[in-house]
Amino acid sequence: MQASPTPKVGSTIVAEPAPIAIDWASTALLIIDMQRDFLEPGGFGETLGNDVSQLARAVAPIGAVLKAARALGLLVIHTREGHLPDLSDAPPAKVARGAPSLRIGDPGPMGRILIRGEPGHDIVAALAPEDDEIVIDKPGKGAFYATELGDVLQKYGVENLLVCGVTTEVCVNTTVREANDRGYRCIVIGDGCASYFPEFHQAGLAMIKAQGGIFGWVTDSAAILAAMSAANADA
Numbered sequence: 262m263q264a265s266p267t268p269k270v271g272s273t274i275v276a277e278p279a280p281i282a283i284d285w286a287s288t289a290l291l292i293i294d295m296q297r298d299f300l301e302p303g304g305f306g307e308t309l310g311n312d313v314s315q316l317a318r319a320v321a322p323i324g325a326v327l328k329a330a331r332a333l334g335l336l337v338i339h340t341r342e343g344h345l346p347d348l349s350d351a352p353p354a355k356v357a358r359g360a361p362s363l364r365i366g367d368p369g370p371m372g373r374i375l376i377r378g379e380p381g382h383d384i385v386a387a388l389a390p391e392d393d394e395i396v397i398d399k400p401g402k403g404a405f406y407a408t409e410l411g412d413v414l415q416k417y418g419v420e421n422l423l424v425c426g427v428t429t430e431v432c433v434n435t436t437v438r439e440a441n442d443r444g445y446r447c448i449v450i451g452d453g454c455a456s457y458f459p460e461f462h463q464a465g466l467a468m469i470k471a472q473g474g475i476f477g478w479v480t481d482s483a484a485i486l487a488a489m490s491a492a493n494a495d496a
């Protein structure tokens with residue numbers, strides 16, 4: 262786990278519906294499910310009939326923010342959606358749903374679909390976690406459900422989450438809603454999120470920032486990088 266050498270300085274991040282002031286010492290970068298199973302051919306996403314190339318656009322913005330977060334000493338948390346090999350944590354309703362070409366647990370070109378420990382479950386190489394970064398394995402769409410995430414955030418005194426990953430309207434939105442209900446300020450990095458459906462991506466971001474920020478704030482990687490660079494200069 263990370264030692265957390267984060268500088269005790271604050272920044273104001275340009276965001277919608279309004280700028281938000283944060284203290285970096287109580288902020289974490291939360292990267293949701295940037296796994297081969299969602300982004301690469303032959304994984305869970307493609308078995309559901311999706312064009313997985315739609316998600317590639319989030320990799321570079323996340324990579325830039327991740328690099329800057331590491332330089333700043335920010336707490337970095339990665340999540341992975343997946344199930345135990347015996348499927349004991351996979352609700353039958355989830356496994357049986359729809360008409361995928363392969364179901365959760367079936368053997369595929371990247372190992373068993375959406376199963377922990379299989380190659381498809383790994384985070385894509387460009388965003389691979391470093392040894393001291395936290396990786397949360399989650400069986401559901403939300404990162405708080407049946408995981409240790411809440412305890413980890415409490416342990417590190419986190420109050421603000423910079424959230425990115427895939428997909429915007431499913432696991433990112435579910436996690437932001439869960440976090441919002443638990444009192445965290447969620448700042449979603451719009452270009453660091455992606456969906457198989459561009460219109461759902463747009464709507465997923467719009468519903469977070471609507472009504473004065475009903476679930477949180479939406480920004481972009483350029484604004485986060487600018488704020489991190491200013492914080493680094495101040496530190």
Ligand code: C5J
Pocket residue numbers: 293294299342402427428429431432433
């Ligand atoms: C989905 C996710 N879409 N990570 N998972 O099933 O958004």
